[in-house]
Amino acid sequence: MAEKAENSGKAQKSRNVERPEQSEAKAPDSSRRSERSRRAIYDAALALVGEAGYGRTTIEGIAARAGVGKQTIYRWWPSKAEVLLEAFLERGDRAAASDPALPDTGDLEADLKQVLRATVDELTDPGFEAPYRALAAEGVIDPDLGAQFARKLLEPGLQLYVHRLRAAQDAGQVDPDIDARTAVELLVGPLTHRWLLRTLPLTHAYADSLVEYALRGIAVR
Amino acid sequence: MAEKAENSGKAQKSRNVERPEQSEAKAPDSSRRSERSRRAIYDAALALVGEAGYGRTTIEGIAARAGVGKQTIYRWWPSKAEVLLEAFLERGDRAAASDPALPDTGDLEADLKQVLRATVDELTDPGFEAPYRALAAEGVIDPDLGAQFARKLLEPGLQLYVHRLRAAQDAGQVDPDIDARTAVELLVGPLTHRWLLRTLPLTHAYADSLVEYALRGIAVR
């Protein structure tokens, strides 16, 4: 506990990192930004969250570990959470780029089971879990950050499922009247539910059951 | 964001709220506890979380608003999150007690749609949402609190669904080989997913779709 001052409301979020040309007040000049510092901050942030947890990770701590002045963090990010989000995206882009699509062997059930099992493994991987949980939790509270979290981190992954299901619909394996997006959530929603809320253990068997039940729900009648 | 010092790990300090008699060091005598202060603290905590958000709610603030010494809070709760959890339980017990079971009209689909729609309404009710989100987020990060959150707040509700589904199985409306618990998560998982992660709006139509898809998945073949 013991959070000090939620920045919600300050709202200079998403300031000008992406659109530096239209700022009204006092935008830093991103063309002169130190790439070295940016990377060092990402590394320090991810490392500290992994070691100490989100709540015990401080901006001062990140700055010190990165060998950077505090102002360099405050200049470019509006909050600790956004530092972590960008750090995560930077890392995630590589992962996403390396495997841009879900497998399609023609056997939808086998493909989905494989992917959901892999997701279970990822969500229980210690190195991945800590910062991801931290971000998710922060997004639960802060609508602004939550929206970014969903859009930048979650949606790209969900769209892969949507494409795979549409392919299955085209192949006549899934009811064409089904909304693919809702069907995707039928799969990943329960998984996320167990992971976030810790109601029951997250296992491969559970992943398999979900695929089976969900596919029955969306099968061609 | 901007939480200061996560209590993660510190939380399992004494836990003598529930078992004050076996404590090792110096348990306060709960028989002399001020009921007046306890209630005032709950009220203040819920009010402040609603007004300022979880992160901007402080123990000092709760104490001041409740007209109570800080030590009175530290004496009886190990963390800000647990104060809020108990405050919520206190309030929720009344709600749960007032309506202890899901409706059973014989029409499973109609019953579930009604309940899920009501859940959607509850999750988007401003007075309810703020502290509930705060607790959920805290539980996402803190395994200890998360376990309590799941056990005390979530499970009782989920069990109502399980009972209703078992009744439907007994009535031959649902495949008897289906695991009722997993089926429940097929319903509430996606709902929770949208609520927590804000991927898409949470609507009655979505609740209806979930019921339809899920029921097809668990229907008698």
Add this chain to the structure above:
Amino acid sequence: MAEKAENSGKAQKSRNVERPEQSEAKAPDSSRRSERSRRAIYDAALALVGEAGYGRTTIEGIAARAGVGKQTIYRWWPSKAEVLLEAFLERGDRAAASDPALPDTGDLEADLKQVLRATVDELTDPGFEAPYRALAAEGVIDPDLGAQFARKLLEPGLQLYVHRLRAAQDAGQVDPDIDARTAVELLVGPLTHRWLLRTLPLTHAYADSLVEYALRGIAVR
């Protein structure tokens, strides 16, 4: 150089250390004040000013050296300068108490020469000089502090001279029409001038000359 934020204008000076009963806003309860911390802060402040100079002495440094939280300093003093002023007074009270009057051997010139020579020695004593200069300089800039400096530190000493001169007037050694106070300043003004402004070295010979010239100026005609 590089002073950061002069407190002039903030003006919550002389808050309630002396009159804790009439405060309007949020006066700390001085009856519960830690004597231990107070003394440690005085010691640390004087030591640091002596070692590093006034400008390089920081509140954080004083707090750290005294083993005290910063807030304990901010709670009781409005500025670094006032900490030092009180530290100095605490020390000075003992000195003043030990020798409450100027010598009176009947020979005014000899008495004054002795006292002024002693003053020269004091003003050039390294341990005494650093904090005294620091306070004087701060008082030069800050009218509020300067007034306190004059009233609490300077005036008591000047009054000793006034009494001695009045005794000399009563003894017929000094023109009774002379204003004793002005005569005192004729003696100590030039001394202070050389010390503060460093125009020329401060020596016993200079002290003697001042006494001679000044006594000629106020002698019985």
Add this chain to the structure above:
Amino acid sequence: MAEKAENSGKAQKSRNVERPEQSEAKAPDSSRRSERSRRAIYDAALALVGEAGYGRTTIEGIAARAGVGKQTIYRWWPSKAEVLLEAFLERGDRAAASDPALPDTGDLEADLKQVLRATVDELTDPGFEAPYRALAAEGVIDPDLGAQFARKLLEPGLQLYVHRLRAAQDAGQVDPDIDARTAVELLVGPLTHRWLLRTLPLTHAYADSLVEYALRGIAVR
């Protein structure tokens, strides 16, 4: 209070403003110096010290107000105090040049009273007082700056008094055995004392008294 980092000691850094040709490292080429910037900096420095006080005047503030880069200040001056000192000298040179000698009507007492009264007026003139006090205070703490302050600002003025007194000695109005320099300090020392240390108000009447007492002290016997 709240000065941040006194530059004491750092001040003798390069001093290449006056001797740019012998520097060891990399002296800036003063022939290419921007006169425009130099004046703008002086103006900004004096204005800010007058408006906000010495402690709240920052190098960044001077640069911003002067429309100048920070480095332009750091390139040519070793400290904030020296900027102010030079700004003052620039202004003072004009004043000194316009009236290079004390009046000599033959009536020493009248001449001195006139000059001391004028000094009193100057020292209480708001526009003059703020930066002059600031410099004096800085010189009280920083020996290096204090020496410059005395040599460049004070001594020229004091020498005018010395010359006038020597003239009076030659005219047989003052004891020829008196040290003129000490006699000058007998006059201006007490005045400065009251001004710097704020013991009592600085008035024309006080100036007159000082002249009278001092002249009696140095009169021909």
Add this chain to the structure above:
DNA sequence: GGCTAATCGAGACGGTACGTCCTGTCTTTGC
């Protein structure tokens, strides 16, 4: 009259200290 080198405005950088806020502990006083 073009070349070149240094100064210029600008401002990002690694730092330090600020003064505030809150933590969790401890002590005093009253009930």
Add this chain to the structure above:
DNA sequence: GCAAAGACAGGACGTACCGTCTCGATTAGCC
């Protein structure tokens, strides 16, 4: 002996400046 009150050591917050460094863009002074 719990409670209200609040002082305490500690530590992070976000801000303000420090003095250094690095960017183009003038702008000399020398060819």
